[in-house]
Structure formats: structure tokens, C-alpha cells
Amino acid sequence: MENPHDSFHFLFNPRSVAVIGASPNPLKMGHQCLLSLQGSAFPGPIYPIHPQEKEILGMPAYPDLQQVPGEVDLAILTVPASGAISALQACQKKGVRGAVIITAGFREIDNSEGEKLQEKMAAVANQGGIKIIGPNTFGMVNIHANLNASFTPIFSSLKPGPISVISQSGGVSHLIAYQALDDGVGLGKVIGLGNRCNVDFADLLPFFARDDQTKCLILFIEGLEDPKPLIAAIKNLAPQKPVVAMKAGRYSASLKAARSHTGSMAGRYEIYEASLRQAGAIVMPEPDELLDTAKILSMLPPPAGRNVAVMSFQAGPGILLTDAVVRHGLRMATFSGSTQEKLNYLLPPLTIRTNPVDMAFARDERAFEETVHLILHDQNVDALVIFLLHHPFMTPRRIKDPVLRQKQRSGKPILLCANSPRGLIAEEIQELETNGIPVYSLPDQTIKALKGLIQYGEAVKREKR
Amino acid sequence: MENPHDSFHFLFNPRSVAVIGASPNPLKMGHQCLLSLQGSAFPGPIYPIHPQEKEILGMPAYPDLQQVPGEVDLAILTVPASGAISALQACQKKGVRGAVIITAGFREIDNSEGEKLQEKMAAVANQGGIKIIGPNTFGMVNIHANLNASFTPIFSSLKPGPISVISQSGGVSHLIAYQALDDGVGLGKVIGLGNRCNVDFADLLPFFARDDQTKCLILFIEGLEDPKPLIAAIKNLAPQKPVVAMKAGRYSASLKAARSHTGSMAGRYEIYEASLRQAGAIVMPEPDELLDTAKILSMLPPPAGRNVAVMSFQAGPGILLTDAVVRHGLRMATFSGSTQEKLNYLLPPLTIRTNPVDMAFARDERAFEETVHLILHDQNVDALVIFLLHHPFMTPRRIKDPVLRQKQRSGKPILLCANSPRGLIAEEIQELETNGIPVYSLPDQTIKALKGLIQYGEAVKREKR
Numbered sequence: 001m002e003n004p005h006d007s008f009h010f011l012f013n014p015r016s017v018a019v020i021g022a023s024p025n026p027l028k029m030g031h032q033c034l035l036s037l038q039g040s041a042f043p044g045p046i047y048p049i050h051p052q053e054k055e056i057l058g059m060p061a062y063p064d065l066q067q068v069p070g071e072v073d074l075a076i077l078t079v080p081a082s083g084a085i086s087a088l089q090a091c092q093k094k095g096v097r098g099a100v101i102i103t104a105g106f107r108e109i110d111n112s113e114g115e116k117l118q119e120k121m122a123a124v125a126n127q128g129g130i131k132i133i134g135p136n137t138f139g140m141v142n143i144h145a146n147l148n149a150s151f152t153p154i155f156s157s158l159k160p161g162p163i164s165v166i167s168q169s170g171g172v173s174h175l176i177a178y179q180a181l182d183d184g185v186g187l188g189k190v191i192g193l194g195n196r197c198n199v200d201f202a203d204l205l206p207f208f209a210r211d212d213q214t215k216c217l218i219l220f221i222e223g224l225e226d227p228k229p230l231i232a233a234i235k236n237l238a239p240q241k242p243v244v245a246m247k248a249g250r251y252s253a254s255l256k257a258a259r260s261h262t263g264s265m266a267g268r269y270e271i272y273e274a275s276l277r278q279a280g281a282i283v284m285p286e287p288d289e290l291l292d293t294a295k296i297l298s299m300l301p302p303p304a305g306r307n308v309a310v311m312s313f314q315a316g317p318g319i320l321l322t323d324a325v326v327r328h329g330l331r332m333a334t335f336s337g338s339t340q341e342k343l344n345y346l347l348p349p350l351t352i353r354t355n356p357v358d359m360a361f362a363r364d365e366r367a368f369e370e371t372v373h374l375i376l377h378d379q380n381v382d383a384l385v386i387f388l389l390h391h392p393f394m395t396p397r398r399i400k401d402p403v404l405r406q407k408q409r410s411g412k413p414i415l416l417c418a419n420s421p422r423g424l425i426a427e428e429i430q431e432l433e434t435n436g437i438p439v440y441s442l443p444d445q446t447i448k449a450l451k452g453l454i455q456y457g458e459a460v461k462r463e464k465r
Numbered sequence: 466m467e468n469p470h471d472s473f474h475f476l477f478n479p480r481s482v483a484v485i486g487a488s489p490n491p492l493k494m495g496h497q498c499l500l501s502l503q504g505s506a507f508p509g510p511i512y513p514i515h516p517q518e519k520e521i522l523g524m525p526a527y528p529d530l531q532q533v534p535g536e537v538d539l540a541i542l543t544v545p546a547s548g549a550i551s552a553l554q555a556c557q558k559k560g561v562r563g564a565v566i567i568t569a570g571f572r573e574i575d576n577s578e579g580e581k582l583q584e585k586m587a588a589v590a591n592q593g594g595i596k597i598i599g600p601n602t603f604g605m606v607n608i609h610a611n612l613n614a615s616f617t618p619i620f621s622s623l624k625p626g627p628i629s630v631i632s633q634s635g636g637v638s639h640l641i642a643y644q645a646l647d648d649g650v651g652l653g654k655v656i657g658l659g660n661r662c663n664v665d666f667a668d669l670l671p672f673f674a675r676d677d678q679t680k681c682l683i684l685f686i687e688g689l690e691d692p693k694p695l696i697a698a699i700k701n702l703a704p705q706k707p708v709v710a711m712k713a714g715r716y717s718a719s720l721k722a723a724r725s726h727t728g729s730m731a732g733r734y735e736i737y738e739a740s741l742r743q744a745g746a747i748v749m750p751e752p753d754e755l756l757d758t759a760k761i762l763s764m765l766p767p768p769a770g771r772n773v774a775v776m777s778f779q780a781g782p783g784i785l786l787t788d789a790v791v792r793h794g795l796r797m798a799t800f801s802g803s804t805q806e807k808l809n810y811l812l813p814p815l816t817i818r819t820n821p822v823d824m825a826f827a828r829d830e831r832a833f834e835e836t837v838h839l840i841l842h843d844q845n846v847d848a849l850v851i852f853l854l855h856h857p858f859m860t861p862r863r864i865k866d867p868v869l870r871q872k873q874r875s876g877k878p879i880l881l882c883a884n885s886p887r888g889l890i891a892e893e894i895q896e897l898e899t900n901g902i903p904v905y906s907l908p909d910q911t912i913k914a915l916k917g918l919i920q921y922g923e924a925v926k927r928e929k930r
Contacts, residue, residue: 026857027858032858152856153857154855169779169780169781169782169784170779170781171779171780171781171782171852171854172781172782172785174779174854174855174856174884175782175854175884178855178884178886182887220781222780222781222784248784248785249784250791251788251791251792253787253791254784254785254788256819257780257783257787257817257821257823258780286907287785287907288907312636314636314639315634315636315687315722315723316632316633316634316635316637316713317634317640318636318722319634319713319714319719319722319723320713320752322718323713323714323715323716323719325718326716326719327716332718352722354721355718356719387636389636389639389640390619390639391616391617391639392491392618393492419639419640419643420643421619421646422647442751442753443752444751
């Protein structure tokens, strides 16, 4: 039997790609796929397959796969459903290792015809050792390999990073990837499973265990015939690499829709949620929280406990952060007597020197750094959140050096909640994140991400017991 | 007695502004305030007041207010607390109508000295008929009057619009204004109340009832000595102009901080929330939801009920929207028999033709428009949410004409949830919003805003009974 690691390797790291269904018409998926591949600067040869055209988008085209001069590792299929099986048979003949089948009209159709076609597809693929992403998918990307094998060219602009995504919904994959583009968060692989012909969540998780480029995995689940293999795979993976998961279809109205879409039983939300959590996944209720949480999990080890300290230069946002800490079940740390005594001496008696600490009237840098130092070295504190509001007087650059110095002297997580009009501080955020300080924009968002990190630590501890 | 309408008029629409504490040093608030005024293209004269300088930022400076040649309607004070009273006395002498007192160090200080100073300030101001914003504030802006009377120059880039903000927290005012800058949402007046020397929430609400430039009001409350006048003022205003409110300090940890910051009893959250709701305000738990909700309230009349229809071109996001509808206590509409019959005929049997309608396989424009038409004219439907994912094949422009045509034929709200990398569709969003289609980015965000609109309708109905 072929080593599954190897099969997935060529699927995600092909040396050459063919697009079966390539088209000179920009309104065709096969055209957009070529734009995606070109845009991502894929280093190997790209072979458009088209019955008549000699050249598409400046690339020599071939009438069929057999005419392609070299080997083809990955094929992207955008042909109609009726032609998909014969295209896949051609792939098998050519020795293709992986296929992205964008074509829709299989099991998701509410009749037995689609189901049968997909079974045949799986049989051909398995016989040829071809791993299929899809059918009925937007495709997939592997940013580390400069591979955008999707019908969405803008994914080529994604920054490489340690977070990978496996999603049953193409739409939600896009939501997450667009957020990553906006927030400058790096991604590794983004995979739209589609109808999961012969590659499902549970098949991919062992691959991600070995994938050094992925430090944290995001799963978006609509519904599975049998969730047990996935739950078992998460149980294996999670202690080593954090898994952030979301299950759609929480209520009967949405469950019905999820069932229609996936062509499979969606399953009760509560059972999924409990099983995912028990297996060690961090379950989030909203798609934007998946990426926010994965970011911190890919950057920092979890803190020892739930006690949070807050520092801000404006009282209002400090209060919002405090509200969020309590609402999300974390605790506002009570400083030790010795810390409190030193803070009372260090900071003027104008406002709040207890947690949340209001730094409004203590803007000199020595006092700021000493406050960070005292808080981080208090045994009652597990993590520190600093709020910073954009102003000409105050940008992240202003606090960067003291925060990084103190971070080096303490293993505790420091998060920055830096609120600013978009884009003004992108470089400063980048620099802080490169140095292990995750930056978020809103108080609630910051605390939810921190909670995810803490929950992961608790899940790992539970596992070890 | 002076007409309060008139006093507030010159505060927000001054013909001239003096900055007492103006400085050539960019690190001084008095310098930033001059930049703000210049940046907002304030049409009247700006008078920097400085003991020695003859000119600051290209503007002639004056040693004191009495030397200013013309009348001064508004004075911005950035002098130290010790000099604030004499500066205000100079304002009184000069006939100044309104003052923004940025200077801190009054009642928010935990000693009787600050309290006394502030009482004296109020006495001087009341004697002279001067309305004070502050002390201890970032200032205020009136975008419609090209007036940025704050220490934050970037507020000059705000777009004029029908939403005004009154906030007890300067930090949260910034959060909201920065979000407005990012989202291209127009604002009218943004007011940081600070210590509320002689202008409080309840004083301003009657002014906003008469302010034609404001259609919707946002309030951010930390805590008041006596909330009753505010509650009464909301009860008067809300049936005519929607009020969106947030109270910080939900839990004991944050309540303590709020009390320290405002120097006043913060009051139990539950009591505030119940009173605000009862008075007809829409209460939101997060600052970003304030602006999202105010946007839809300033654009659309509320629908008749809670029955929501969802259309999407991708099943996954349709399911997320459905989850959000149920989670936020709205209902997924069940189409009438006649609508359902027509949809079954109109749309291919590939996926979901019930609510949420999945349009994935019905991309021709006639079918799309007819679906919108059928749904809007179904008596079981009160509002329609359309989800659109950015793709070269599909941007808001593609659906704009049919949606606007159908909107004209129906009074029901249509919301667009358009997910896209930021900036790519800003103009299209602008065009839709100008035509009464509010656009949001995330499913949960969209439904929360719709819920606010529905709640407002319910509050107005309750009031009328």
C-alpha cells in the first residue's frame, strides 16, 4: 500500500499542474484557475488542457492530458459533471497524484444519479492512487508551495504562515482567507473539502501532524456521516498541534440547510460540540473567531491559569476589557500585596492602580516598563493585556521596546489590543507579532482569543492526567 | 433664561474658535487641537492663544483672549488645571458661548480639591452662559460644520453623516470614530462628555431632538449620579429618533473601575439596561455593535415583524446566517405555499429552495430578480438578507440593479452581507447604502444590526399603545 504521507505530499506540493477545462473565457472557472496558478507564481509548469486552443494566457495549451510532454502531479478539473469521470480516467493513465475537482453536480444533488457518479469517481481515484479534493469545491491553496489551486485568484496574495484551514464550506473558507488578507495573518494550506470523495477531515489530520509548516489547524464542519474518525484524529493531533473548530447548523432551521448542502446527516450541534471539546479542540461559535484564536495558538504557549491583568491608557477601554474578561469566564487578577504596594508608589494617585491599571497619567516610559515588569512577575497574574488607542502621541512603536524587553524576562503571554483606523499601524503590528506579541483590534476580540489559548492549555493538561 | 437651543447652537456651530494653550510643540495637546481645526477646514477664524509666540502653524497667535480682534464663539482649553478657572473667566469676559475643556485633574481625581475646582468652573460657566464640553475630554467634533474641536487630528477625515455620538469615555468615542473611518460610515457630532461640568447626556438629548442633521444617536454610558433625567430624555427622544446605547461596567470588577474613572456611582448594570430598554433605547453589549446598529437605524424604517428570509450563492454562509437569525431571537420565515411553488418552478432542484435559499446553481439575473421579488412579496417575510461573497464573477455591482428595482416595489428592508477583502468594493457599498441597502461584512454582524432595527420598531409600537 502506498504511504498516505507521500500521496498527500504531491497533492499539496506538485511539481506540475494541469487544468482540465482551461478556457480563454474569463467567465469560466477554468480561466480563473489559470489566473490563480499564475498569480501565485507557481514554480513548475502549468498545462492548460483545451480541445482547440493552442495557447491560453500566454501558456501553451494541449488538446488532452496524454499530449502533455512532462509528468503531471496535480490536475484541476473544471469540466462539466458528465465529463468528470473520463477526465479522471485520463489522469489515472497519466500517473497524476492528486486532483482538485471543482466540478459540481455529484452527491450534493438530491438524486441517486449524483451519488452513483461520485462512487464511480472514488473507485477510479482509489485504483489510481489519486487523492481528490472535492468534487464541488473552490479548490485549495498551499501558500508555502506558491500553489493557488482554486478558482479565486486573490488567494494568491495570501501571506505564508503557520495556520492551515480545512473546511466543508467553500464560502466559509473564503471568509477566513479574506480576513487573513485584511489582518495580515499568514496561512499555510486552505482546503475546501467539497463532497469529500476520497479525502475527508480524518484522512488529512494525520498528514497535518507531520506537516512542519502547520502549527495550528482550523476546521469548519457542516456535517459528517460518521464523525467518529474525525474525533479520534483530533484526539491524536490536538495535544501536539492546536485544533480550532466550528460546527455550523446549530438550530433546526440551519441544520436542515446543512443537511441539504452536504448531502449527509448534519448531526446535533450539542453532540458535535461536546465531542470536539472532549477530543481537545477549541470550539468557537463564529467564523472570524476561528482565525483570531488560531493566530494566538500558533504564536504562544498557553499560560498557567485564567488570571488576567489589564493595562490601558484610557479608562473606558480598560473597563470594556474587564467586562470581557468576566463575561468569557476568565478572572481579573488581584495583585499581590507587594505588587500593589510598588504600583501605589510608582503611579500617581490620580486614577486606578489596581487591576485594570489605568496609565492615563503615568505616561513616562520608565513607569510604564516598571508596571509591566511588576505585573508580569506577580504570581497572581497569568497573562497581561495592554490596550493602546491610536493617537499621534501613542502608537505601538512607543511601547514596543519596553514590552519586548519585559516579555523576554517572563514566559507569560502579553497581548496587545491596539485600536486604530485600519492600515495606519500595520507595520508596527507585524513587528510585534514577529516577536511573539499577538495584536488585536477590539477588547472583546482580544479576550476571546486569550480564552482560546487558555482553553487549549487546560485541554492539554486534562489529556496528560 | 437663555434658550438652551441657542447656546448649544454656537457650541456646535461656532463662527470662530480660540485655542487657549496653543503650542508650537507637536507633543502638546494645544498643538494637536490646532492641527485638528486646520485639518477639518474650519471656515471661520482660528485664534491660537500663547503668551509669547506671534504665529503658530501659520496662524497669527495672541497673548491673551482679550487681544483677539473679533468675537470668539468657542474656546478650546488645554491649559493646566491650575490655570483653567482664570482662562474660563477670560472666556466669560470675552463673551465666549461654548468651551471644550480638555484639561484633566478635576472631579476624576480622588480628592476634594478637584471636586471644588470643578464646582467653581461650573459656577463661572453658568454665570457667563457658557456650555462646557468636559473637563477631562478629548473634545468634540461636528463634521457637518467642519469643526474638529478635539486633540485627535484624524477625526477631520470623518465623513459627514446622520449618526451622532455622546460618550462618557474618550477611548470609546475613538473606537467608534475609527470604525466609522474604516467602514465609511458618516457621523455628525461626536461628543466626549468628560466630567460633565454643566453639559450632561440629559442636557444634550433635547438639542438632538431638534438637530435635523442627526437621525440616530449613540450613547456610551459609564455611570451617572442620577440616571433618571437621561432615562426621561430618552423616553422623549426615542419615538422620534432611534437611540442606541451601551452601558459599561457590567460586572463588579469593571463597575469598580468605572466608578473610579467617572468619580460617580456607576450603578448596577441590570438596572441601567432595563431602564434604557424601557425608555425605548436599543441596548447593545459591544462598542462595534453601536455603529453597526445606528447605521441601519439611520437608513431604514423598521419592518413589521421578526420573520427573516435569507438568500445566498453559497450554502455555508447561508447556514451561518440562519444560525445567527435563530441565535438572536429572530425567526426564519416559512414561505407561503404560493411563493414556494413559484420558487420550485423558478430554481433548479439542485440545492435549497426553501429558506435559506441557496442560489448557487441559479446565477442568471432574471431568476435572481424574480426570487427577490417573490420573497419580498410574501406576507410571511418581513425582511430579506442577501449574502454575497467577493469573487471576480460576483460583486455587489452584479446584483445592484435588480435589488434596487425590487426594493422600490416593496417597503421591506433588504440587507446585504457582502464579504470581501477590505477596500475592494468600497464604492459599490457606498452606492448601495446611498440607495437604502445597508451593507455589512459578516453574518452575525448583519443579523445583530437587523435585530436592532426590529427592536426599535417594537419599542415604537409599545410606546404608541
